[in-house]
Amino acid sequence: MSVVTLTINDELVSAQEGETLLAVLHERGIDMPTLCHLEGLSERGGCRLCMVELEGSSRLQAACVTQVQEDMIVHTHSERLVKYRKMILELLFAERNHICAVCVMNGNCELQWEAAKIGMDHVRYEYLNPDLAMDASHERYVLDHNRCILCTRCVRVCDEIEGAHVWDVMGRGANSRVIIDLNQAWGTSQSCTSCGKCVQVCPTGALFDKGATVAEMEKQHNFLRWILDGREKNVWSYGK
Amino acid sequence: MNKLRFATAWLGGCSGCHMSFLDLDEKLIDLAEKIELVYSPIADVKEFPEGVDVTLVEGAVANLDNLRLAQEIRARSRLVVSFGDCAVTGNVPSLRNKLGVDDLLTAVYHEGPGRHPTGGDAIMPRLLPKVLPLHQVIKVDAFLPGCPPDAERIWIAVSALLAGEPVVLEPSMRTFG
Amino acid sequence: MNRADLETMAQREVQRQQTFRCRILCCASTPCLSSGGSAVHDAIKDAIKEGGFDADFQAVATGCMGPCSRGPMITVQTSGGEDVIYEHVTPEASRQIVAHHAAASPAPVEYILPGDIPFFAKQKKVVLANSGFIDPERLEDYVARGGYTALGYALREMTPETVCREIIDSGLRGRGGAGYPTGLKWDMVRKARGDRKYVVANGDEGDPGAYMDRTLMESDPHRLLEGMAIAGYAVGADQGFLYVRGEYPIAAKRLERAIRAAERRGLLGSRVLDSNFNFRVDVRIGAGAFVCGEETALMASIMGMRGQPVPRPPYPAQSGLWEKPTLINNVETLGSIAPIIQHGAAWFAEIGTAKSKGTKIFALAGKVDTTGLIEVPMGITLREIVYDIGGGIPDGLDFKAAQTGGPSGGCIPAAHLDTPMDYESLRALGSIMGSGGLIIMDERSCMVDVAKFFMEFCMDESCGKCVPCRVGTVQMHHLLERITTGSATAQDLETLQDLCVMVKETSLCGLGQSAPNPVLSTIHYFLEEYMAHIRDHQCLAGVCTLDQAPITELALV
Numbered sequence: 001m002s003v004v005t006l007t008i009n010d011e012l013v014s015a016q017e018g019e020t021l022l023a024v025l026h027e028r029g030i031d032m033p034t035l036c037h038l039e040g041l042s043e044r045g046g047c048r049l050c051m052v053e054l055e056g057s058s059r060l061q062a063a064c065v066t067q068v069q070e071d072m073i074v075h076t077h078s079e080r081l082v083k084y085r086k087m088i089l090e091l092l093f094a095e096r097n098h099i100c101a102v103c104v105m106n107g108n109c110e111l112q113w114e115a116a117k118i119g120m121d122h123v124r125y126e127y128l129n130p131d132l133a134m135d136a137s138h139e140r141y142v143l144d145h146n147r148c149i150l151c152t153r154c155v156r157v158c159d160e161i162e163g164a165h166v167w168d169v170m171g172r173g174a175n176s177r178v179i180i181d182l183n184q185a186w187g188t189s190q191s192c193t194s195c196g197k198c199v200q201v202c203p204t205g206a207l208f209d210k211g212a213t214v215a216e217m218e219k220q221h222n223f224l225r226w227i228l229d230g231r232e233k234n235v236w237s238y239g240k
Numbered sequence: 241m242n243k244l245r246f247a248t249a250w251l252g253g254c255s256g257c258h259m260s261f262l263d264l265d266e267k268l269i270d271l272a273e274k275i276e277l278v279y280s281p282i283a284d285v286k287e288f289p290e291g292v293d294v295t296l297v298e299g300a301v302a303n304l305d306n307l308r309l310a311q312e313i314r315a316r317s318r319l320v321v322s323f324g325d326c327a328v329t330g331n332v333p334s335l336r337n338k339l340g341v342d343d344l345l346t347a348v349y350h351e352g353p354g355r356h357p358t359g360g361d362a363i364m365p366r367l368l369p370k371v372l373p374l375h376q377v378i379k380v381d382a383f384l385p386g387c388p389p390d391a392e393r394i395w396i397a398v399s400a401l402l403a404g405e406p407v408v409l410e411p412s413m414r415t416f417g
Numbered sequence: 418m419n420r421a422d423l424e425t426m427a428q429r430e431v432q433r434q435q436t437f438r439c440r441i442l443c444c445a446s447t448p449c450l451s452s453g454g455s456a457v458h459d460a461i462k463d464a465i466k467e468g469g470f471d472a473d474f475q476a477v478a479t480g481c482m483g484p485c486s487r488g489p490m491i492t493v494q495t496s497g498g499e500d501v502i503y504e505h506v507t508p509e510a511s512r513q514i515v516a517h518h519a520a521a522s523p524a525p526v527e528y529i530l531p532g533d534i535p536f537f538a539k540q541k542k543v544v545l546a547n548s549g550f551i552d553p554e555r556l557e558d559y560v561a562r563g564g565y566t567a568l569g570y571a572l573r574e575m576t577p578e579t580v581c582r583e584i585i586d587s588g589l590r591g592r593g594g595a596g597y598p599t600g601l602k603w604d605m606v607r608k609a610r611g612d613r614k615y616v617v618a619n620g621d622e623g624d625p626g627a628y629m630d631r632t633l634m635e636s637d638p639h640r641l642l643e644g645m646a647i648a649g650y651a652v653g654a655d656q657g658f659l660y661v662r663g664e665y666p667i668a669a670k671r672l673e674r675a676i677r678a679a680e681r682r683g684l685l686g687s688r689v690l691d692s693n694f695n696f697r698v699d700v701r702i703g704a705g706a707f708v709c710g711e712e713t714a715l716m717a718s719i720m721g722m723r724g725q726p727v728p729r730p731p732y733p734a735q736s737g738l739w740e741k742p743t744l745i746n747n748v749e750t751l752g753s754i755a756p757i758i759q760h761g762a763a764w765f766a767e768i769g770t771a772k773s774k775g776t777k778i779f780a781l782a783g784k785v786d787t788t789g790l791i792e793v794p795m796g797i798t799l800r801e802i803v804y805d806i807g808g809g810i811p812d813g814l815d816f817k818a819a820q821t822g823g824p825s826g827g828c829i830p831a832a833h834l835d836t837p838m839d840y841e842s843l844r845a846l847g848s849i850m851g852s853g854g855l856i857i858m859d860e861r862s863c864m865v866d867v868a869k870f871f872m873e874f875c876m877d878e879s880c881g882k883c884v885p886c887r888v889g890t891v892q893m894h895h896l897l898e899r900i901t902t903g904s905a906t907a908q909d910l911e912t913l914q915d916l917c918v919m920v921k922e923t924s925l926c927g928l929g930q931s932a933p934n935p936v937l938s939t940i941h942y943f944l945e946e947y948m949a950h951i952r953d954h955q956c957l958a959g960v961c962t963l964d965q966a967p968i969t970e971l972a973l974v
Contacts, residue, residue, distance in 0.1 A: 045728040046882045048923045060922055065728040087919050091888035093329070100417025101325055101332060101387030107417065116415040121383040122328050122375055124912060125892045129337035129370070150881060169723065169881070172706065174891050176881030215417075307971060368968070377969050 006072040015068045022050050022063035030076055033085055033114045035092075035203055036151040037064045040224030042160060044152060049085050049114065052076050060084075086120045094125040095174065096132060097146040103205040106215040110203035111149060128174070135180075137187030140210055141199050143178070148206035150176055154198035161227055166192045178206075197223070244293045244402060246275035248282075248323070249313055251306040252333045252371060253299030257324035258282065260388035261296075267395055274402055288312050294401050296323035296384070300333045301372045305365035314378040319401065325387040325416055327374040332387075334371040341367045382407040385416045418683040419691040420569040423560060426682075430561035435496065438473035439518045441465075442492040444549060445478035446635050447628070447667060448485035448789075453507070457489045460508035464515035474519070477558075480636020482549035484536055485789035492549065493518055504530040535805035536787055541768065543776045544752040545792045548636035553671050556678040559639040565684050567758035568643050571650055572692040575758075580651035581607055584754070586762035588774030592629075593619060593710075593747030594822060594851045595927075596773075596840040602744065605734040606652040609742035614654035616645050617738070617745040620661040620668065621715055623707040624823025625874060627854035629778040630748040632790050634661065634668035637752070638675035642698060644751035646685060647758060649696040652744050657698040658719050663705050672700050707878035711926045712745045714880065725880045726926035747852065749778055769795030773839035777850070783819075783857035786811050793838070800834040803857055814859040818942070822851025824871040824878075825931035827938025828864065847938045849931075863960035864943040865950055868936045869897040875932035886929025889920035893936060900950045903963035907951055914940065 002017045008028065015024040020043065025032050035047040045065040052063045055073035060081070075081070092098075092111060100106050115121075132145035155167040155178065166189055170179045180186045199207040200219045208217045229235040250258060258281060264271065278292055279285045288309065295317040301307050314320055325331040336344050345367070374380055384397045384407065393413050400407045418426075434440065443449075443458040458478055465474045482490040487504035491511065494500050495518065503514060506528055513525040542548070551558035559565070571580050585600030606614060618641060622630040634641060645657045661669045676698050679685040687695045701719050708714045709724040716738050718724035737743025753775060757765045766774045773795040779802065782788050786808030793802065799819055803809065810816050818828040821838075827848035829836060836842050840850050858867065876890035896913040899905035917933035924930045940947060949955045954963050 044882075045925060046884065048883050048885055048925070051923055062728060062925075084919050084923050087916070088884050088923065091884055091892065094892065095888045097335070097338070098416075099329075099331060099335065100415070103417065107415075109417075112415055112417060113411075116411045119411075119414065121385055121409075121414050122322065122373065122380070124375075125916075126376075126895050127330060127334060127337065127370075127373075128891065129334065131338040149884075150887070171881070172708075173876060173879035173881045173887055176887070304971065307968075311969070368971070372968070 004068050004070045004072075006068055006070070006074060008074045009076055017068070019068050020064055021052065021061075021066045021068055021072075021074065024068055025063055025076060031117070032063060032076060033118060034064065035110060035114065035149060036153065038153050038157075038201055038221065038224070040161070040221070040228050041153060041156040041201070044156070047149075047151060048088055051081060051084065053078055053081065082118065085118055089115050089118065089120045090123045090125055092149050093120075093123045094127050096128070096130060096148065098204070102214055103147060104208045104212045104214060104217040105147070105205035105219075108215075108218045109205060130174075135186050136210065137185040138189075138192070138194070138210070139187065140194060141186065141196065142208055142210050143180075143186055144206050144208070145177060146206075147204045148178060149204055150178065151203060152178070153201040153203065154178060154207060157197045157201045157224070161224065162193060162195050162197050164191050164193055164195075167198060243276040244274060245278050245289075245291060247277070247279035247288070247292045247295040247313075247317065249279065249288070249295060249297045249299075249309060250281045251297060251299030251310065251327065251374070252302030253324065253326040254332070255281065255298070256388040257298040257326075260324075260391055261394055263391035264395060265391070267391075271398065288316055290316050292317040294319045294321065296321045297327050297374055298323045300326040300330045301368065301374060301377050302333050303365040303367045307368065307377055310374060310378050319381045320374075320378065321382045321384055321397065321401070321407070322374045322380045323384050324389055325385055328383050328385045329416060330371050330373045334373075337370045341369055383414075384409075385414055387417050420566075420573065423565055423569055423690070426557060427560045427563070430557040434475075434561065436473075437475040438496050439470075440475045440477055440494040441515070441518075442477050442479045442482075442494065442549065444480070444482050444488060444490040446481035446632055448481070449488035449490055450667075452488045454489040456508050457491065457506050457511050460511045461491070461515060464512045468515065468519055470515070470519055474515070477552050478554075479551060480548040480553050481545070481632045481790055483540070483789045483791060484530070484787050486787055487530060487789070490549075500532060502530045502532055503528040536789075536791075536808065539797070539801060539806050540792050541776050541794045542792050543756050543765075543768070544633065544640075544749060544778060545636070545790070546756070547640065548632065551637065553636055553638055554674055556639060556675070556682060556684075559637070563759065564639050564755075565643055565690070567755040568646050568650075568684070569690050571647050571758050572690055572694055577607055577651045577653060580647060580758070583762045584651070584757060587757045587765040588762075588769075588772075589750065589753055589757065589765065590773065590840065591747055592749035592753070592777065592852065594825065594849060596850060599746065599750055602734060602746070603648065603651050606654075606742050606744040609735055611742040613656070613739075613741045614652055615738045615741060615743040616648045616652065616654045616657040617712075617715065617719070617743060618645055618657065618659045618748050618751050619710065619712065619715060619745055620659060620665070620748045621703050621710040622662060622748070622852060623710050623878075624825070624852055624854040625871075626782040626856050627780045627823055627852055629780055629790065629853040631665050631668050633748055633752050633778070634665065635671055638668075638672045639679065640752050640755055641672070641748055642675055642679055642685060644754035645698060646689060646696050647754050648744055648746065648751065650694050652742070654744065655695045655697065657696060658738070659698060659700045660703060660709070660715050660719060661700055662703040662709075669700055669702055676700070706880070707874075708880040708926070708928050711928055713926070715745070716743065725882045726928075728925060749853070770837060770839045772841055773850075777838065777853060779853045779855040781807055781855050781857070784810050784814070784859040784862075785857045795839050796837040798835050798837055799829060802838070802855070803834070807857065810857070810859050814861065817858045817860050817862055818864065819858065820848075820856040820867065820871075820935070821854065822849040822931075822934070823854040824874045825849060825927065825934055826851045826854075827934050828858075828867070828942060830942045847934075847941055849934070861958055861960070863901075863956050863958035864939040864946050865897065865900050865956075866958075866960045868939045869894065869901055871935040872897055872932065875928065879928065879932075883923075883925035883929060885920045886924040886926075886932060889916055889924075889929070890932055892916060893920070893933065897936070900947060901956070901961040901963070902965040903950070903954050903961075904965040904967050905951050906967050906969070910940075910947060910951060
């Protein structure tokens with residue numbers, strides 16, 4: 001594989017051809033906020049937090065779906081980008097009922113942490129406070145639409161890793177909802193294998209173990225790496 | 241040295257932020273030397289005074305009384321701080337926002353357990369259609385998130401305010417919840 | 418069928434049509450059908466039968482004639498005479514019309530629309546040349562007017578490369594709105610490597626008030642198929658998809674029929690016109706999502722997936738349907754292809770302006786005397802469209818603004834009435850050419866309300882994939898709602914503008930990127946109206962209720 005050279009925040013950087021810009025930024029230890037991205041799943045480019053400026057292009061690009069190119073000149077933390085990231089997080093907090101204080105993921109939530117990291121300390125938009133349901137019909141897991149940010153990690157992990165494709169999205173715009181099978185109660189799903197991968201990859205408190213209460217839920221993504229290392233490289237080393 | 245005229249106020253919230261404020265423990269003694277507490281739920285003052293330097297406001301804006309007090313605070317304070325998640329985000333009080341005000345009152349007072357109060361309107365200030373965070377009704381100068389913000393956060397914020405510096409919190413000190 | 422057979426078919430049909438002394442063309446396009454066109458058509462057929470005129474009268478159900486607000490429309494062609502156009506025809510009137518042309522009884526003058534009025538005189542029909550003159554359900558009608566000769570010529574006399582060259586030279590640009598040079602796109606797909614390639618016609622027209630593509634598909638389906646086949650030959654594709662929005666059942670039905678008729682005669686399918694070129698076309702019907710007009714969402718929909726856009730690059734030219742190189746063109750773009758091949762790139766490039774060649778179809782709607790579907794040379798001024806073709810603003814009111822590009826576009830105020838309608842000029846005004854929706858507003862329209870209308874549309878049509886569009890449109894709509902109900906503060910206007918810019922710059926696809934345009938453009942040209950709402954609680958046009966107050970004023974009461 002050939003190597004390309006690019007400039008990131010005024011620093012010359014070399015990277016493998018075919019890598020995404022986001023992967024390179026992570027390798028370099030540049031902190032990029034992400035929500036829909038999760039290593040091991042296909043990229044979606046939906047949360048728009050990892051937008052970067054590319055010199056010579058009038059459009060901002062999401063780093064997760066942009067491949068590195070020779071002579072690319074990238075800026076990751078301009079004033080404009082930081083401002084937009086804050087606004088996007090504000091929009092997410094205003095969209096549904098993200099009440100951190102009473103959430104199972106309080107203290108472990110990726111949305112909560114991204115907001116704190118970037119300094120999004122208040123929301124200027126009107127809280128929409130939609131009236132959303134919870135689905136506690138599964139014997140082990142609970143779905144809470146109030147906390148869902150529609151990152152679709154659950155949809156992708158179920159389809160791409162577990163191979164069951166229980167999850168999908170229905171409706172559109174702000175009426176979009178993640179659904180189980182043909183929009184039915186989780187407990188009645190015959191395609192769900194109860195593997196719990198969706199719960200583990202969910203960045204917020206939208207999916208959690210039944211019985212977990214405020215701030216008790218923690219999630220692990222390592223299994224994705226193990227499975228993919230096994231599948232792609234035939235390396236089976238658990239526990240790292 | 242002139243002492244800073246300092247106030248705390250309690251709108252629609254559980255008073256947990258004030259409890260956390262009391263967790264400053266021995267630092268309260270240091271604080272008392274630098275400030276004059278001119279208004280607070282823990283001080284018996286009826287009117288919000290004029291010429292306040294810093295006011296920490298706990299709680300969301302849930303009713304007309306909250307709204308009036310918030311506007312009074314803004315008019316009489318140099319710096320207003322949203323103190324805790326209810327003031328910053330609406331938090332738990334805002335959970336009622338998905339219900340209509342009338343439905344809410346019926347469910348809680350009429351259909352709820354126990355005897356419901358009579359003569360309601362005179363006792364209870366009119367509820368706003370939606371519970372709002374403080375900055376959506378008045379200009380707010382600094383935000384101190386947390387439910388409640390722990391004593392350490394409060395101390396860092398208050399120290400900055402006393403020193404006349406902007407409130408800058410580390411990421412781990414500015415999480416909601 | 419080969420080119421000689423095609424020629425024979427054309428001649429036979431021309432001769433057949435000449436046997437009729439009088440051909441009565443009845444518009445059977447959606448607007449005329451919805452105002453009673455099929456009853457008119459039936460009445461004409463009955464009158465012909467009852468009068469025993471079957472031998473020399475023919476009633477033909479055609480496509481759109483243009484002045485839709487004057488429908489049902491009919492055109493009477495008499496051998497040796499001038500065409501006579503009738504408007505607002507009723508079944509009763511149609512009997513009089515038949516009687517008049519049969520026996521030279523007095524003409525029902527109150528129904529006659531003079532053919533030399535500016536509505537017709539200022540137009541130039543290239544893409545719509547057959548529209549209103551042929552029966553869209555008869556292949557012979559299209560062939561009689563030179564149909565499929567361009568395809569025959571391209572297949573025999575041109576290489577794929579020279580076809581692409583010809584389209585590049587014509588200066589044709591995408592009619593879907595963005596205005597990308599069509600020939601360059603073709604050439605990219607031609608050069609792209611892939612064992613299979615596809616051609617897609619985008620007929621998922623969705624802008625409120627726009628019906629250019631519907632009309633073309635309903636009125637002249639074979640023109641579109643011919644354009645697709647030429648495109649397929651040029652880029653090396655053997656399969657085409659016609660994506661028609663679900664709300665266009667008549668268009669879909671006529672296209673299906675046209676495909677079958679063309680396949681039966683060897684004009685599509687295997688060995689097209691006895692050449693080595695194979696080209697199948699299938700219709701795919703949308704399910705009611707505006708976003709499926711966006712090319713990547715459209716392709717997802719064709720492949721049976723949820724109609725949501727995916728980030729570009731890769732562009733469809735490199736990796737489109739089933740990851741194969743795919744050419745996607747708007748229906749109107751493909752409708753321009755046959756005339757370009759037939760008359761040559763130079764002929765086409767003579768029409769229009771230096772950078773915007775050819776003609777553009779607009780759906781002229783709103784507050785003008787005559788609304789309808791018009792085709793004009795690029796570069797015509799907005800004033801000519803409004804006052805000459807449209808006949809001016811009714812009720813003696815003043816022109817206020819025109820909205821081009823629908824929910825993705827912007828408004829053009831009266832001060833810019835003399836702007837030429839071309840891609841660059843419209844962009845310079847903060848609007849876009851768009852697909853051809855053109856809504857004229859008079860002083861009774863409130864521009865904040867107009868912006869709110871389009872924002873509501875975008876909010877409802879956002880697919881929900883990316884956060885800025887999904888939630889940003891809701892918040893922008895909220896803020897506009899506050900302004901129109903009177904509960905907004907000056908801060909809200911600032912928040913709104915800030916949000917507009919962010920959504921424009923960070924959204925994933927064109928829908929979100931352009932959703933703020935109507936707001937930005939109305940703020941740019943009509944800031945005073947916004948301020949009057951917020952500051953004075955006044956709607957100058959008298960549209961908004963303004964019966965609420967900002968929450969912060971509640972405590973003062």
